[in-house]
Amino acid sequence: MQSTAGVQSHEALELLKTRLGSRVVTSGPELERVSRDTSRYAPIGEALAVVFPESTEDVSVALAWANQHRIPVSVRGAGTGLSGGAVAFEAGLVISLERMNHILHIDPVNRLADVQAGVINGVLDKAVREYGLFFAPDPASSETSTIGGNIATNAGGLRCISHGVTRDAIASLEVVLADGSIINTGARTLKNVVGLDLTSLFVGSEGTLGIVTAATVRAKPIPEGTPHTFRASFDSVEDASSAVTAIVNGPIATEVLELLDARSVEIIEEYQSSGLPTTGAATLIGQVVGNEALSGAEALVALCTEHGAIETTVNQGDGLLEARRLANPALNAKGLRVSCDVGVPIGELGAVFRGIEEISRKHDRGISVVAHAGDGNLHPTVEAEDTEEGYAQAELVIHDITRLALELGGTISGEHGIGAVKQQELSWQLSDATRAAQLAIKTALDPHHILTPGRAL
Template sequence: METHDSGLHGNEGDTADTDDTADTGTNNTRAASAHSTIDFTDLTAALRGRFVTERSIVSLYETDSSRAVFSGEALGVVLATSAEDVASALGWAHARNIPVSVRGAGTGLVGGATAYDGGLIVSLERMNRIVEIAPQDRLATVQPGVITADLDAAAHEHGLFFPPDPASVHTCTVGGNIATNAGGLRCVAHGVTSDWVAALTVVLADGRVLRTGARTRKNVVGYDLTRLFVGSEGTLGVIVEAVVRLESLPEGDPVTFWADFDGLAAAGSAVTDIVASPSRPEVLELLDAFTVRAIEEVFPSGMRIPAGALLVGQTVGPHAAAHAEAILTLCEANGATESAIAADDSLVEARRKSNPALSARGLKIACDVGVPVSRLAEMFAGVAEISEQHGIEVASVAHAGDGNLHCKVAAPDTPSGIAAADALIDDITRLALSLDGTITGEHGIGQVKQHELPWQLDEVAIDVQRAIKDALDPRGILTPGRGI
């Protein structure tokens, strides 16, 4: 991990040899000049115009969608179009102990793709080809930069779909989903991204190419390296191709249902009962009144504001309506003040806007904790208590069927304001752990949650994680100091 600040910073000065072989004019003097000891000759020879050092371009690739702060300058960005490009880039960086950040669409929320000062950026956005869809085996082969919704749409043409659907599905990439083991709204029915990855092609830290997994339903040859790379947040290798599983589209239209509750704790009890029942929803989301109000204010659509919380979900398949009715009965038994089948799916679409709506209202500091579904009511009661103790209002949105909560708080843009918000989020995170939970359900660790890691993992677990990191990336060039 020591490569991050490993003396890569030269003085502003001569830039001649860095630009010698450039053929596109996109290399400029500013970045190279900040790190003038680096010789880019081999890299530009291998990548030609696909290695870019122009500051106005590079800077676009230096941050992600999190509040992680980047200061400094990356050496440049590799706009890879092939596995060979990625191998050239990593081989070059490996030989020079240069840190590498990896990115798809930059929609990550924890600073996993933020650049390193003096580091190389590998962007996979141009590797956006759906290589093959094999409907009989329900498999798709994709490059990492494919937009998730595009893969889903292509699968639809064969009567199939790609179940993982993070809220950013229209902008995020499949490679990023795999690197972070992304979740989403449909996990309650279909599991997380790792459940849908059959095989990977990965460029290792030293530029070698690794193939994992198989196209078969069962495969027990060696350790499950596919699952090891899923969720590894760019710290073990760069995914350059994936074989993902697809699922048959359910018959008929989804049925959307909703229920209002006086408070989150009662809604949480309802969720526990629903998940334990045979009426499994495909989507089961919980929003507190604050969040619903924010959505309605920022994206007006006529949503009614509940007294305490709105539970909204969908059922699918031939028995969708009967399952939705059974779920509403459980809601009523748990004290829902009003509940109904909705005429359309606009409530689910509105829920997808909660993040931008809360951000627009200034609530940018968030957590991504998870608890067993049976502990949801306790969790919500605890969050209310913590909010009161800190005197800061908390907005809660939950993939409730998974027990995955995103609590968001506002913070004045001052060091003390941010510190107060962080302290509150820390308390919520510790509460989740005390309820057999997790510090992150779907966003990952990245930079933002680094300090929380020892709260969940003990010394032995961290040791083992680091031993694996060291085994696969002994020079620590891949996304160093993050993830684990």
């Protein structure tokens, strides 16, 4: 017998269908597809429906409906998130922004682009390059992740060391609040001190305060000259870490500075041969841009040699970086899904790698690490049996790594966000008073807590 709640949900859903028609899907493979992201977190029950909005007004209608009927809402871009923030709620509404994928306008004079939230990061970058510009945020998933998703988690990526995170590239936002009202934040100008900085508030809020439907983003001029990429292999991760510290504190600016430990290199090479050296304990990959890129890369290779590098090379262009971009697909293909996203101060890189080695021995678990070494953001992945017990044990390893990062003055997440996966770790970093302040802001904007409830905050 159908429950009263079920009947009410069905009747309410018919009202939504009346407003949005075929943009509402209530069953089948499309609903199942958008109910998950790339994380190890799985939906507990079946979602009520998914809405595929084609305009900001569609999002407004969907949220006003969900708010009226107290339906929990999950927000999805391309589903590349690793923290479980986009996973569907049982009897909830999924709002998938994948059809809102238009670049609305490019303003090369002011170096701005107006985009809908579903635009793919890499597509935007290619579009602005036609005007001699580039879009600086560069997550490893840039060819598949959306601008809206990058904004939701304040994504970082390979170029953070030189250009900062997504927040640094956002001029203004269009946001739909929980009750369906539409607001605009920020401005197209470089300076703006009118009112509170709501743009920064929504960037990184993981869909808990409102749904970003469009953004005005900042682009930068493509550097003159030909970029040069260098690679250096080390017998110890500590030597590689000391080289990173020397590079970051030196006079030569790097566009990219990435570190892969031996296990990560092995996994990448098994997945697709990319020419990474399989000897040594760590490989450092960096890039220098500008007219002096070649001499800069050669100087950094010499610096790496001073810090113990056993093999080095310098190449023209981006070729060496492609091996780094293979890390995530290689780990996924290997079935390695228990990972974390911690950050530490640059000077603590050596200490955190030493600590991870000790944790690996303590738990007798293999741990592979790839890192945005230039900004201290590490992505350790724990090898685990594909069983409930295996994953549970691997989670204990992740907890130890997270506590280690905090002990070193770091953070439990640098760019992937909290979502559902890291929810229990929030109290390790944030005090009760700090969390209460954040929840007060959420309650003010989303009084019925329909937006991504129980996650991120």
